[in-house]
Amino acid sequence: MALTALEKQLLNDFQHDFPLERRPYRAIAERLGVSEQAVLEAMQALHNQNLVHRIGSIIQVNKIGKSMLAAMAVPTSALTEVAEIINQFQEVNHNYERENSLNLWFVLIGENQSHLDAVVADIEQQTGFPVLQFPLLKDYFIDLGFELDLSDG
Amino acid sequence: MDSLDRKIIKLTQSGLPLVPEPYQWLARQLDISAEQLMRRLEAMKNAGIIRRIAAVPNHYKLDYRFNGMSVWDIEDAHVDRLGEHLGQLDFVSHCYQRPRHLPEWPYNFFAMVHSTEQAGVERQIAEIAALLGDYNRGHEILYSTRILKKTGLRIR
Numbered sequence: 001m002a003l004t005a006l007e008k009q010l011l012n013d014f015q016h017d018f019p020l021e022r023r024p025y026r027a028i029a030e031r032l033g034v035s036e037q038a039v040l041e042a043m044q045a046l047h048n049q050n051l052v053h054r055i056g057s058i059i060q061v062n063k064i065g066k067s068m069l070a071a072m073a074v075p076t077s078a079l080t081e082v083a084e085i086i087n088q089f090q091e092v093n094h095n096y097e098r099e100n101s102l103n104l105w106f107v108l109i110g111e112n113q114s115h116l117d118a119v120v121a122d123i124e125q126q127t128g129f130p131v132l133q134f135p136l137l138k139d140y141f142i143d144l145g146f147e148l149d150l151s152d153g
Numbered sequence: 154m155d156s157l158d159r160k161i162i163k164l165t166q167s168g169l170p171l172v173p174e175p176y177q178w179l180a181r182q183l184d185i186s187a188e189q190l191m192r193r194l195e196a197m198k199n200a201g202i203i204r205r206i207a208a209v210p211n212h213y214k215l216d217y218r219f220n221g222m223s224v225w226d227i228e229d230a231h232v233d234r235l236g237e238h239l240g241q242l243d244f245v246s247h248c249y250q251r252p253r254h255l256p257e258w259p260y261n262f263f264a265m266v267h268s269t270e271q272a273g274v275e276r277q278i279a280e281i282a283a284l285l286g287d288y289n290r291g292h293e294i295l296y297s298t299r300i301l302k303k304t305g306l307r308i309r
Contacts, residue, residue: 011210018206020191020198023173036173043208044171053209054168055175057194063202064154064162069251069263087302095302098222098295102258105222105295106302132258137250138233140240 003051006034006042011051018055062136067093067109068116069134071102072127079103082127091119102132154202157183161193165206212267220267221274221294223281224260226253231288232262238284239264244277259291 003011009032019027025043026036046052061067074082079097086092086106095106110116120131160183169175176194177187197203212218227235232250239262240248248264266277274294282289 010208014208015210016205016207018169018208020176020194020206022176022187022191024169024175025171025173040171040173046208047171051211053211055171055206055208056168057162057165057197057206058204058209059162059166060201060204063200064159083301092302095300096297097299097301098297100293100295102295104301105297132254134251134263137252138236139247139249140236 004042004045006032006038007046007051010039010042010046014055061109065109066112066116067107068136069105069107070120071106071132071134072104072129073102074104074127074129076103078129082129085126086123089119089123091116154197157185158193158197158202161190162197162203165194165203169206217267217269219269219271219274220265221278221296223264223266223278223292223294225262225264225281225285225292226259226290227262227285228288228290229261235285235288236262239281242277242281244268244273245281260293 010028014028018024021027023036025039029036029039032039043052043055047054072082083095083097083104086095086104089108091108091110093107093109095104097103098105108116108119110119120133124131161179164179164182170178172178174187176190180187180190183190194203194206198205212220236248236250239245244266246265246267248262250261251263253259253261264281266274266281268274268277278292278294282292
């Protein structure tokens with residue numbers, strides 16, 4: 001993957017704070033000593049190569065609702081079917097298969113705990129397998145800009 | 154937070170357009186001024202609702218394609234102190250204390266690690282284990298074998 005010097009700078013330096021001003025790309029351009037047009041073109045190139053998903057706001061979910069990590073142990077033969085049921089819930093944000101006896105891991109996002117409890121009960125009833133809940137007790141990380149969307153359940 | 158704030162979050166979450174005045178462009182969708190939009194965004198940042206406004210890189214495409222969810226059984230009395238320590242490692246993107254589910258799940262600490270190579274993940278896990286020393290009573294790495302669903306945040 002060949003990145004231009006400007007593309008690298010944009011990737012490294014603007015994962016944390018994108019300027020909140022009328023012409024943010026011009027503000028970046030001034031800091032880097034290039035033209036606004038060059039910044040826009042480089043951003044577009046990063047986007048076209050699918051190296052940047054988007055420039056957007058990163059939300060602290062637990063300030064506006066409730067998120068929770070959950071896991072299930074599902075026999076391999078039933079995995080696809082169970083995953084399909086789970087994925088139909090709009091409260092399910094991520095769903096990963098992982099190498100463990102607990103082999104399905106997903107993040108639920110809802111309005112509050114009772115909303116999440118209802119979804120968990122629904123998933124258990126529809127799939128016939130128990131859901132283990134892994135609510136966040138405390139987080140310790142420093143936000144360095146690594147983006148995992150909402151894996152912070 | 155009112156309904157306008159929610160609309161603003163929804164709109165800015167999906168992405169700022171690559172035009173010279175992106176906030177102006179978004180404000181027009183909401184029928185407000187760019188200044189009003191920026192003031193609201195600033196207020197939500199200060200309130201911690203918006204963690205940051207940023208370019209969101211695709212780490213997978215950027216070669217950080219090896220990641221592991223490492224899980225640890227750390228003595229409760231020490232998990233806070235050690236958690237603070239582990240949270241400062243540059244390869245740990247997220248780490249959390251979560252409840253155990255005994256007997257099948259003895260782990261109370263989750264740390265996501267990222268590397269450009271498999272061996273890198275293993276080195277990182279070894280580094281964490283060395284830091285925890287005797288306070289680590291057991292750990293595992295859960296690699297993801299398949300992404301079954303991945304969507305952005307939806308807000309009603």
